[in-house]
Amino acid sequence: MNTISLDKPLIKRRPFSFEKWAPALLLLTAIILYVVACIVTGQTQYLTLDNLLAVVGRSIALGITAIGQTFAILVASIDLSVASLISASAVLSSVVMNGNPDMVVPAIVLALILGAVVGLLNGLVITQLKVNPLIATLGMSLIIQGVLSAFVSNFAGSVPEEFQFFAYGSVFGLPFGTVFFFGLAFLAFFILRYTRFGSQIYAVGGNPDAARFAGISTTKMIVSAHIICSICAVIAGLYLASRLRSGAPWIGSDGLYDLESIAVVVIGGTILAGGRGGIWGTVAGMLIFSLVDSFFNIIEIDAFVKQVLRGVIIVAAVAFYSVKSRRAVA
Amino acid sequence: MKQKPVIEMQNIGKGFPGVVALNAVSIECYSGEIHALVGENGAGKSTLIKILSGVIQPDSGRITLDGEAVSFKHPLESLNAGISVIYQEFSLLPDRSVAQNIFLGRELTHRGILQNAQMNAQTRKILDMFVGGKKIDPETPLSSLDVASQQMVEIAKAISLNSKVLVMDEPTAALNEAECQELFESVEMLRDRGTAIIYITHRMREVTRLADKVTVLKDGEIAARFNSMPAPEDIVRAMVGRDITQFYAPFASPEEISQQVLCVKGGANASIHNINFSLHAGEILGIAGIQGAGRNALAMAIFGHIPFTQGEVTLLGNKVHLTNPRQAIAAGIGLLPGDRKSEGLTLKQSIRDNAMLSSRALAGIFSSHKANKYIDLAGIDLLLDKMEVKAPSYDYEIQNLSGGNQQKAIVARALSLNPKVLIFIEPTRGIDVNTKASIYQLMRDLARKGTGIIMISSDLPEVVGVSDRVLVMHEGTIAAEFSSGAQEADIMLAATGEMGAVA
Numbered sequence: 001m002n003t004i005s006l007d008k009p010l011i012k013r014r015p016f017s018f019e020k021w022a023p024a025l026l027l028l029t030a031i032i033l034y035v036v037a038c039i040v041t042g043q044t045q046y047l048t049l050d051n052l053l054a055v056v057g058r059s060i061a062l063g064i065t066a067i068g069q070t071f072a073i074l075v076a077s078i079d080l081s082v083a084s085l086i087s088a089s090a091v092l093s094s095v096v097m098n099g100n101p102d103m104v105v106p107a108i109v110l111a112l113i114l115g116a117v118v119g120l121l122n123g124l125v126i127t128q129l130k131v132n133p134l135i136a137t138l139g140m141s142l143i144i145q146g147v148l149s150a151f152v153s154n155f156a157g158s159v160p161e162e163f164q165f166f167a168y169g170s171v172f173g174l175p176f177g178t179v180f181f182f183g184l185a186f187l188a189f190f191i192l193r194y195t196r197f198g199s200q201i202y203a204v205g206g207n208p209d210a211a212r213f214a215g216i217s218t219t220k221m222i223v224s225a226h227i228i229c230s231i232c233a234v235i236a237g238l239y240l241a242s243r244l245r246s247g248a249p250w251i252g253s254d255g256l257y258d259l260e261s262i263a264v265v266v267i268g269g270t271i272l273a274g275g276r277g278g279i280w281g282t283v284a285g286m287l288i289f290s291l292v293d294s295f296f297n298i299i300e301i302d303a304f305v306k307q308v309l310r311g312v313i314i315v316a317a318v319a320f321y322s323v324k325s326r327r328a329v330a
Numbered sequence: 331m332k333q334k335p336v337i338e339m340q341n342i343g344k345g346f347p348g349v350v351a352l353n354a355v356s357i358e359c360y361s362g363e364i365h366a367l368v369g370e371n372g373a374g375k376s377t378l379i380k381i382l383s384g385v386i387q388p389d390s391g392r393i394t395l396d397g398e399a400v401s402f403k404h405p406l407e408s409l410n411a412g413i414s415v416i417y418q419e420f421s422l423l424p425d426r427s428v429a430q431n432i433f434l435g436r437e438l439t440h441r442g443i444l445q446n447a448q449m450n451a452q453t454r455k456i457l458d459m460f461v462g463g464k465k466i467d468p469e470t471p472l473s474s475l476d477v478a479s480q481q482m483v484e485i486a487k488a489i490s491l492n493s494k495v496l497v498m499d500e501p502t503a504a505l506n507e508a509e510c511q512e513l514f515e516s517v518e519m520l521r522d523r524g525t526a527i528i529y530i531t532h533r534m535r536e537v538t539r540l541a542d543k544v545t546v547l548k549d550g551e552i553a554a555r556f557n558s559m560p561a562p563e564d565i566v567r568a569m570v571g572r573d574i575t576q577f578y579a580p581f582a583s584p585e586e587i588s589q590q591v592l593c594v595k596g597g598a599n600a601s602i603h604n605i606n607f608s609l610h611a612g613e614i615l616g617i618a619g620i621q622g623a624g625r626n627a628l629a630m631a632i633f634g635h636i637p638f639t640q641g642e643v644t645l646l647g648n649k650v651h652l653t654n655p656r657q658a659i660a661a662g663i664g665l666l667p668g669d670r671k672s673e674g675l676t677l678k679q680s681i682r683d684n685a686m687l688s689s690r691a692l693a694g695i696f697s698s699h700k701a702n703k704y705i706d707l708a709g710i711d712l713l714l715d716k717m718e719v720k721a722p723s724y725d726y727e728i729q730n731l732s733g734g735n736q737q738k739a740i741v742a743r744a745l746s747l748n749p750k751v752l753i754f755i756e757p758t759r760g761i762d763v764n765t766k767a768s769i770y771q772l773m774r775d776l777a778r779k780g781t782g783i784i785m786i787s788s789d790l791p792e793v794v795g796v797s798d799r800v801l802v803m804h805e806g807t808i809a810a811e812f813s814s815g816a817q818e819a820d821i822m823l824a825a826t827g828e829m830g831a832v833a
Contacts, residue, residue, distance in 0.1 A: 193444075194443050194446075195439070195442060195443065195444060196437045196439050196444060198444075199426075199430060199434075199437050199444060200435070202425070202426060202430075203423055203426070203435070206423035206424065206425050206426060207421065207422070207423050207424075210421035210422060210423055210434065211423075211434070211435070212406075213409065214406075214421075214434040214435030214436070215409075215410075215435040215436070216435045275423065275424075275425050275426075276425040
């Protein structure tokens with residue numbers, strides 16, 4: 001029935017992989033939408049490089065969180081505690097710095113330690129106590145938020161001007177935050193693609209039994225992924241403290257960083273079941289999110305309608321994947 | 331030359347609660363030898379392999395590898411010692427490339443950076459060693475390969491691990507003819523390189539084609555050992571040779587078998603083809619065959635779960651086209667699933683609720699919980715009484731019942747709808763001997779009342795003892811038909827595709 005395969009070797013003729021390109025396709029669609037909206041409404045001032053950088057800049061915290069979330073989701077786990085951790089990190093660093101430039105480094109170190117501990121606890125509760133990650137991290141989120149609210153109720157402390165460089169500084173004429181974000185994305189990409197650690201992250205998410213039989217410690221990988229996820233959330237919190245010049249206990253939950261970081265990862269083509277996906281998809285997902293937001297602003301849509309449409313877009317994007325990839329498989 | 335066996339398992343014993351899975355089983359395999367391990371389902375082959383690879387621990391006996399006593403607590407230990415097992419379900423990662431799968435857990439790195447090019451090149455080299463491997467691209471994701479190629483990847487993995495012993499568990503189960511030939515060549519290539527191969531199969535053809543030695547397992551014991559290739563009939567006889575016990579109900583008399591209730595003509599779908607048979611009221615039609623021969627696919631097609639895509643089905647004289655189980659149940663077909671726990675029961679509900687499941691489902695949405703147009707609670711209690719379901723109360727959670735009593739509750743569920751055709755899949759799997767007899771009696775009573783019964787079973791004595799007529803499936807179609815009193819050996823030959831060669 002298939003005579004071609006007998007004569008010609010099938011080597012080096014890999015079929016077009018829809019899944020690999022889907023995030024790029026979605027991003028392209030978002031860009032086209034955005035550009036068309038700018039032109040149609042005559043607001044071409046939004047098409048300048050500065051404005052595009054501003055579009056990206058608005059979502060830096062979300063992007064950083066989503067990079068961490070990608071690691072958690074790749075090992076078939078999930079982290080709902082990132083939003084609370086972002087608040088905790090922002091408040092902790094802002095209170096420790098309290099306007100004193102000498103306290104910047106200790107504050108950052110302290111926040112990172114907090115992240116590592118939260119990630120370690122999340123990972124251990126999931127792997128050792130066998131608690132479903134959804135519940136384990138939801139519990140962690142409530143604990144962090146509760147402790148935080150017991151101490152502060154509004155902006156606490158302040159960050160010195162030096163630390164505001166993170167959000168407002170620029171290098172090579174580009175915003176530092178944006179450069180930092182892409183640097184972090186590249187680092188994450190490199191780890192996932194070119195190190196044994198990354199390879200094993202995919203293995204654990206793809207088939208935990210096969211990974212275990214191949215001698216990989218699934219516990220170590222899941223715990224590591226959670227530590228990375230929490231540290232990324234802490235960095236996002238530091239960024240927000242720098243941007244807002246202080247930390248408040250509600251900035252994480254108000255920004256919906258938990259659910260939106262998951263949405264960004266999933267729109268980027270990483271599957272919730274684990275083992276498939278990657279960082280560039282997540283970056284594309286984050287760009288799609290900010291472009292769509294800006295698109296709504298340009299066409300001046302009502303805020304509630306906007307919320308509804310965002311929901312529709314998330315579901316539609318994921319449906320687009322599953323329907324398309326099912327057809328590709330069949 | 332009198333070398334030592336590479337792998338030697340001596341007097342292995344293993345019991346599970348209530349059963350002796352293995353009793354003093356010994357098997358050894360030399361370098362450059364293919365040792366076939368054959369036996370019916372449940373003979374203990376899988377248990378033996380799990381012990382060898384360290385998935386489970388034996389109760390008694392010893393294993394020596396290269397003359398040294400070993401004891402594996404984890405599959406990883408046996409893998410590191412040089413024993414690779416290729417299970418029927420592969421342990422591969424679908425979303426990773428061929429090379430990434432082969433080097434899983436022992437990736438090549440240089441200063442912490444993956445050496446992808448090197449891994450791809452080494453994979454290429456290994457794949458080029460056998461015919462079927464040449465067309466596989468090391469960088470292609472595994473999910474885009476067909477089953478045969480995925481199996482090549484498993485074999486390649488064993489080569490790259492430099493395994494001394496390779497165990498293959500029914501490797502041809504999912505392969506077509508041409509793919510089988512490629513596989514055989516790969517296996518022979520491995521043997522010629524000096525690997526000791528333990529090859530598990532039911533198919534006589536593969537045994538005669540590949541094996542140097544044959545060990546037949548039966549009921550957890552060694553039934554026969556052949557150090558050179560015997561005639562296929564001898565192997566088959568050793569596999570099935572036992573007395574048919576007396577607990578089967580008598581067969582139907584000719585006058586008990588009446589009009590045709592079900593007829594399939596030219597039925598086919600993705601897994602079965604050219605299905606032609608009829609079923610009469612009052613008869614029990616047994617369907618035999620090895621795993622993957624299409625027996626379950628046939629049942630699922632009749633039941634509308636994975637429907638026929640071609641052919642026609644006549645039920646009680648009317649042409650029907652059933653595309654889901656709900657339609658099939660409404661049309662008068664009942665099915666008793668083979669895997670009670672996952673397909674048959676809502677474990678945490680009561681016996682009564684489980685028995686009412688189908689009638690409630692088919693009754694209108696506004697019908698009462700207690701009674702519907704098919705049956706009411708009193709009626710279901712009566713059915714359960716008649717079936718002699720043993721339980722403290724019918725409000726008892728069904729998960730606490732024995733397998734036999736659970737099975738009876740499912741039969742009650744099917745009977746509440748007064749079916750014309752009942753399909754039993756593995757009706758006595760996991761059920762103790764005494765309850766088995768009462769299930770057989772129940773099936774016979776139902777047939778006498780005019781139901782047409784199809785019984786799919788892997789238990790050959792059961793097929794022979796219960797069925798008024800036997801269909802044997804092989805490679806997706808009906809390969810043979812026997813009337814009551816057929817010989818187990820003949821059925822086995824038809825099921826393994828050896829009929830032409832022997833008959």
